[in-house]
Amino acid sequence: MKTNNIYKSFLIVIMVSLSISCEDETPAYEQLTDSKENAQIFIAKAVNGAVDLEIFPYADQRETNFGIGFGGVGLPASDISVKLEINQTALDSLNQIRVASGRDPYLIFPSDAYEIGDLSFTIPAGKQSSGVTKLTYFPNKFDSSSDFALPLTIVESSGYNVNPSTKNIIFLANAPRERVANTNGWIATASSSQDNGWENTGLASALLDGDLNTIWHSEYSPTTPGYPHTVSFDMTKKIFVTKVQIAPRQNNNSGPTKFYLEGTNGGDWIKLTEELDFNPANIDFQEYVITGQTLDKIRMVMTEGRQTVSFLSEFKVFAF
Structure with missing residues (x-):
């Protein structure tokens, strides 16, 4: 009888231990980590680099949003600060290609043709994305005979690698063309x-x-x-x-x-x-x-x- 009680107690200890072990086992993709290995930061809307804004039919005002994303195994254990800036070099590179193909260069967005929110983003600890920033643009302010571009690039990423294909985002305001x-x-x-x-x-x-x-x-x-x-x-x-x-x-x-x-x-x-x-x-x-x-x-x-x-x-x- 005493042996049976000892055996039952032993089983209970094993079952409790297993239960605690299962509860503590968090999937790898949900684990918090500060490791930067194989982790990348990217502009969430920068697929293929360019975003064509709707200029025509003309309207007084339109809006679009964009933000920053995190990709990696697990979730960041600490906040990630990311900063974007207007990138004149990216515009110059794009215009070299346009001019070489016989097209007029893009002009930078006129200052009175758009308003943009804060270009400093934070991906909170435990999250995969930041909040969004709004780009408000005014189609009637763009010269209908020219094409315009607003290139933005990530310049700070808290030491994380930046995905090269989505490091830049270029908003395009192309003149309407009859077809x-x-x-x-x-x-x-x-x-x-x-x-x-x-x-x-x-x-x-x-x-x-x-x-x-x-x-x-x-x-x-x-x-x-x-x-x-x-x-x-x-x-x-x-x-x-x-x-x-x-x-x-x-x-x-x-x-x-x-x-x-x-x-x-x-x-x-x-x-x-x-x-x-x-x-x-x-x-x-x-x-x-x-x-x-x-x-x-x-x-x-x-x-x-x-x-x-x-x-x-x-x-x-x-x-x-």
């Missing part, structure tokens, strides 16, 4: 079309395919509706439109001679232009500038032509 709008997913329709395979495609979609040899053709069989003829484009999202280019049918100069443009921004159709002239004998793209504005649909209303039917080759929309 041909991507028509993927657009829906093209017409008041009528010859959609039985005659006259190449015959459909309104031919105006968006990038091929001058395919055309939209108004219906001529079994009926032949006359002017006005309309081709419409649902852009499926809102874009800031600045102009259009229209190409006539390449092998027939009897197309439309007068038209106007209309558009919508989620509501009713509104006139974008007064009646304009079109030359169906000029096989080049003919350009028509509108007052820049946000649209989700645009259409061309043809009012006169050289014969009852009408046709076109291509329709391009330009936008920022």
